[in-house]
Amino acid sequence: MSxxxxxxxxxxxPLSSKSCYNSDCKELRPDRSRKGxxxxxxxxxELCDRCASAYxxxxxxxxxxxxxSGWRCCESCGKRVHCGCIVSAHAFTLLxxxxxxxxxxxxKNVILPLNPAWPPSLLFHSALPDRLKELSVKNWxxxxxxxxxxxxxxxxxFNSSLPSGELHHRAPYEVDISAALNKLNTSERLPVxxxxxxxxxxxxxxxxxxxxxxxxxLCENGTxxxxxxxxxxxxxxxxxxxxxxxxxxxxxMQYGLNIPYAPPNEPSARGRISGTHLRPTPLSSxxxxxxxxxxxxxxxxxxxxxxxxxxxxESRGKNYLLPRYWPRFTDQELQQISVDSNSVxxxxxxxxxxxxxxxxxxxxxxxxxxxxxxxxxISQPEGLPLKVQDAKGKxxxxxxxxWPNNNSRMYVLEGVTPCIQSMQLQAGDTVTFSRxxxxxxxxxxxxxxxxxxxxENETNKTKNGAPVHGDAELxxxxxxxxxxxxxYIAKEVLGAKPSISRKRKNSTLGSxxxxxxxxNEDMIELKITWEEAQGLLRPPPNQVPNILVIEGFEFExxxxxxxxxxxxxxxxxxxxxxxQWTQCEDxxxxxxxxxxxxxxxxxxxxxxxxxxxxxxxxxxxxLSTEQLEELLxxxxxxxxxxxxxxxxxxxxxxxALEGLDTLANLAILGEGEASQTPGQATTKHPRHRPGCSxxxxxxxxxxxxxxxxxxxxxxxxxxxxxxxxxxxxRREKKQFEKxxxxxxxxxxxxxxxxxxxxxDEESLTCSNTSTSKLMEEGKMNDGSDEDPNxxxxxxxxxxxxxxxNMQPEREEELSPGSDSGSMMKMLQDTGDxxxxxxxxxxxxxxxxxxxxxxPGGEREHKGExxxxxxxxxxxxxxxxxxxxxTLSLNPSASMSTTG
DNA sequence: TTTTCGCATGGCC
DNA sequence: TGGCCATGCGAAA
Numbered sequence: 042m043s044x045x046x047x048x049x050x051x052x053x054x055p056l057s058s059k060s061c062y063n064s065d066c067k068e069l070r071p072d073r074s075r076k077g078x079x080x081x082x083x084x085x086x087e088l089c090d091r092c093a094s095a096y097x098x099x100x101x102x103x104x105x106x107x108x109x110s111g112w113r114c115c116e117s118c119g120k121r122v123h124c125g126c127i128v129s130a131h132a133f134t135l136l137x138x139x140x141x142x143x144x145x146x147x148x149k150n151v152i153l154p155l156n157p158a159w160p161p162s163l164l165f166h167s168a169l170p171d172r173l174k175e176l177s178v179k180n181w182x183x184x185x186x187x188x189x190x191x192x193x194x195x196x197x198x199f200n201s202s203l204p205s206g207e208l209h210h211r212a213p214y215e216v217d218i219s220a221a222l223n224k225l226n227t228s229e230r231l232p233v234x235x236x237x238x239x240x241x242x243x244x245x246x247x248x249x250x251x252x253x254x255x256x257x258x259l260c261e262n263g264t265x266x267x268x269x270x271x272x273x274x275x276x277x278x279x280x281x282x283x284x285x286x287x288x289x290x291x292x293x294m295q296y297g298l299n300i301p302y303a304p305p306n307e308p309s310a311r312g313r314i315s316g317t318h319l320r321p322t323p324l325s326s327x328x329x330x331x332x333x334x335x336x337x338x339x340x341x342x343x344x345x346x347x348x349x350x351x352x353x354x355e356s357r358g359k360n361y362l363l364p365r366y367w368p369r370f371t372d373q374e375l376q377q378i379s380v381d382s383n384s385v386x387x388x389x390x391x392x393x394x395x396x397x398x399x400x401x402x403x404x405x406x407x408x409x410x411x412x413x414x415x416x417x418x419i420s421q422p423e424g425l426p427l428k429v430q431d432a433k434g435k436x437x438x439x440x441x442x443x444w445p446n447n448n449s450r451m452y453v454l455e456g457v458t459p460c461i462q463s464m465q466l467q468a469g470d471t472v473t474f475s476r477x478x479x480x481x482x483x484x485x486x487x488x489x490x491x492x493x494x495x496x497e498n499e500t501n502k503t504k505n506g507a508p509v510h511g512d513a514e515l516x517x518x519x520x521x522x523x524x525x526x527x528x529y530i531a532k533e534v535l536g537a538k539p540s541i542s543r544k545r546k547n548s549t550l551g552s553x554x555x556x557x558x559x560x561n562e563d564m565i566e567l568k569i570t571w572e573e574a575q576g577l578l579r580p581p582p583n584q585v586p587n588i589l590v591i592e593g594f595e596f597e598x599x600x601x602x603x604x605x606x607x608x609x610x611x612x613x614x615x616x617x618x619x620x621q622w623t624q625c626e627d628x629x630x631x632x633x634x635x636x637x638x639x640x641x642x643x644x645x646x647x648x649x650x651x652x653x654x655x656x657x658x659x660x661x662x663x664l665s666t667e668q669l670e671e672l673l674x675x676x677x678x679x680x681x682x683x684x685x686x687x688x689x690x691x692x693x694x695x696x697a698l699e700g701l702d703t704l705a706n707l708a709i710l711g712e713g714e715a716s717q718t719p720g721q722a723t724t725k726h727p728r729h730r731p732g733c734s735x736x737x738x739x740x741x742x743x744x745x746x747x748x749x750x751x752x753x754x755x756x757x758x759x760x761x762x763x764x765x766x767x768x769x770x771r772r773e774k775k776q777f778e779k780x781x782x783x784x785x786x787x788x789x790x791x792x793x794x795x796x797x798x799x800x801d802e803e804s805l806t807c808s809n810t811s812t813s814k815l816m817e818e819g820k821m822n823d824g825s826d827e828d829p830n831x832x833x834x835x836x837x838x839x840x841x842x843x844x845x846n847m848q849p850e851r852e853e854e855l856s857p858g859s860d861s862g863s864m865m866k867m868l869q870d871t872g873d874x875x876x877x878x879x880x881x882x883x884x885x886x887x888x889x890x891x892x893x894x895x896p897g898g899e900r901e902h903k904g905e906x907x908x909x910x911x912x913x914x915x916x917x918x919x920x921x922x923x924x925x926x927t928l929s930l931n932p933s934a935s936m937s938t939t940g
Numbered sequence: 941t942t943t944t945c946g947c948a949t950g951g952c953c
Numbered sequence: 954t955g956g957c958c959a960t961g962c963g964a965a966a
Binding site: 395396397398406408409410446447448449451 | 961
C-alpha cells in the first residue's frame, strides 16, 4: 500500500525529471524514458527501462507493490491480484457476493462487453501491458443496475466478447475518486465552504441511506446491494490514485468532486476519502455496451452490430454519455423516490424535455446511449412495453422502441403524455431516470425548470465568476453545489445549462419551447392582478414620469424601470411636504414616511427610521379613522394594501376558483372581523370605502370567525344567500336548457315514431314534464301551482317577484320566509319563476340587473353569458350535495312522464 | 379533419 | 466527419 501510495503521490508531486516515476525505483531513467501508465494530468508516467518493462509485462505490482496492502486472491483461480494501485486497477473485477476475480477468470466465466465509456485511449496509453489489456476489466455495473432487472442479469455484467483493448471498465466511483483527486491535485481545490458543503451533502446522502456510498461499500469488501470493492479501506484510499482516466474523458472528471481532498499519503486523509464523502457516480459514463450486454446476458456486441449495422468500435471514444444526460439528482429527489423503500437508488440519466418530448405526440426521445445502456435490449423497432414507476410510486407503462435512423437507431418512449402531464412537465423541464435496487425498478422522476434555474443561480453564486472552459470544465466536479431546497445538485455547467447556452440555435429550448420558469407555487404566489402589480411598482425616486396615453389609458413612463416595493399611498401634495403613508406588515397601522422613501416589501414599524417615536407597533396610529378613510379614497393613489386575500375572494375570483361552494361557505364564516371593522374592511379592496358592505369588504379572512347560524341574517349571510340563489338560478337555467334540448331531441325521435302527434302536444308535454319534475324534485308543494301550463302565479309571496337586484334588507322584507332556512324555498320559487319565463318567453332574453352592493354584481348579472353559468356549475358540484333539493331536471324522469 | 406513426432531414456536437 | 437527436413531414388510421 505504501508503495502504491507513494506511486500515486508521486503523480501529484512528480519526482525530478530525471528520476523514474516509480518512487520505489531508485534508478535514474535514461534521457529517453519509456512511458508507463497515464497520469491524471494526462501525461504518462515516465519510467526507467526496468520499470517500464515490468509495467508492460504486467509485473509491475509484483515487482514493486509486493509488500503493499491490497493484495487479494482471485475467487476462481486463487491467483493473487493487487487491487490497490493504479497499475493494477484493471486487473480484476468485483464479484457480486464479494471478493474479486482476476480478469482472466472473469473473461473465462462470462463474456464481458467492452466498456466504451472508457476508451482505451483514455485509460491506457499504447504501452499498456498486454496482460493488463487482457485483464483490464473492472466491473462496476452494479452501479448501473445489476440488480434483478429482468433485462440485465448480473452475470452478464462481466460479459465480454469484445477486443481486449476495449475492456476497460471503470467503476464510476473509481472515476469519481480519481477524477476528484486529479482535479484537486491540479490545483483546482474547492473553496473551503463549497467543499465543506459538498461533503456535508454527500455524507448526508449516504448516511441517510438514499444511496450506498461507494466508499463504504468499497471499504466493506463488497456487501450485497451496494457497490463492491474488494479492497480494504486503505485501498479505497488508493482508488483516487487510479489516475489512468483523465482529462480526455470529461466524464471521468465529473463526479469526482465530492471527495474531500487530502494528501493521499496522509492517513487521516485516507480515512476521509474512503469514508462517506464519495458521491455515487451518476453513471454518466457508463458504457452502453456494458449495459447492452447486461440487458440479456447475451453477447450483445453482435447485437450492437446488428443494430447499427456496424461494429461498435467505430464509435469508440464517444460512447460515454454526454454531460447533459448525467443524472444530477438532488437529495430531495432521491429521498422522494426512496421514501417508501429501503432500496438503493441508482441514478441513471436524465434528459431535459424538448418541445417534442413534452408535446402531445407523447414520444420522449431517449438519448441513444442511455437507452441502450439502461433500458432493455430491443431488436425490433416495435420494442417492448416498459414499466416505469414515478416518484410517487405510480406505475406507468411506456412503449420503449426505436426507429431506424441513419444506420442507427433513435430510441423513444411512447405513451409518455399522461405521465408527463401528471407531472405537469413542460419543455425545459427535466425527467430523470433511476433504478431502484435491488428491485430493479425503473423510476422516472422530474425536475422543473425553475428548480434548475434556482440551481443555476446558485451555481452562479457559488461559481464566483470562475471561467468555464468547455466540457472538461463543465464536467468539473466542483460544479456540484447546493440548491436551496433540493440539497446538492450538479451545477448546470455540468451539462444541460451549458448545453442550452451553447446549444444549437433552434434546438431544445428554442423559441417555441421556452417557458417562464415559475413553479406552480410561484405562480400562485404571483397570481396578482395587474392592478395589484401596478400598486407594487414604485417609480424610481426623484423621477418625473412622462405621461403616455395608450389606447385611452394613461401610463406613467419613467426613465428607469420601476421597482417593487412596499405599497404606499402618497397623498396629494397640499402642504409642500411630500409624504407617503404605508402600512406596517405586523400591526397594520399606517405610518407616515417621506415620499421619497423606498420601502421594502415587508416594511414594519421597526423600519421606521424617519419617525422613531412610531418605530414600534405599539405606537398609536397617527391617522384618525376619518383621515384614513380619506386617504384610502379612490382619489388617492390607492395601494393594494393587504388585499391579496381579499382579491382572491373577490366575486369574480370566487366564481372562477371556488365558485358556488365558496359562496356557500362564506355564509358560515364569521362576520365579526369583517362587519365590525369597516375601516379595515376597505383595506381589502382598493375601490371601496370604509363601510362598504360588498361581499369583498364584509367577508372575514378565510377560516376565521365563528360560524353563522342558518338563521343568521347578518349582512354577510344575506349577501351570500342572495348570491347563492342567483347562482343557483343560473344553474337551473342551464340545466333547463339542457333538458329542453334533450326533450326536443326525444320528441323528434318520437315524432318519427308517432308522426300523428301534434307539435302542441309535444311542447306541452315537454314543459309539463320538465316542470313536473322540477316541482317534484324541488318539493314544491304549495299546492297551487300543480299545472304550470296554466301559467298561474305561485302562491309564494315572491313568486314572480324575485328581484336579483334587490338589496338584502329589501329582500328580507319581501320574503319573510327567506331566512337561511328557507333558502331552498327561494330557490324553488326562483326556479318556478324561471320556468314560467321560459314558457311565456321562448328564447326571450331575461332582463338582468346588477346588484349595486356587489362589486362583481354587474358582471355577474348583466349580459352574462351561459359560459359563466357553466363554469360555476361545473366548478361547484359540491353545491349539489349540499343542496340536494335543487331544481334539477331529470331527463329520464321526464321521459317516463312523456312516454 | 385530426391524430398517430414512421421515417427523413438537417443542425449541432 | 460521423453520430446524435430535435423536429418536420407524409402516409396511414
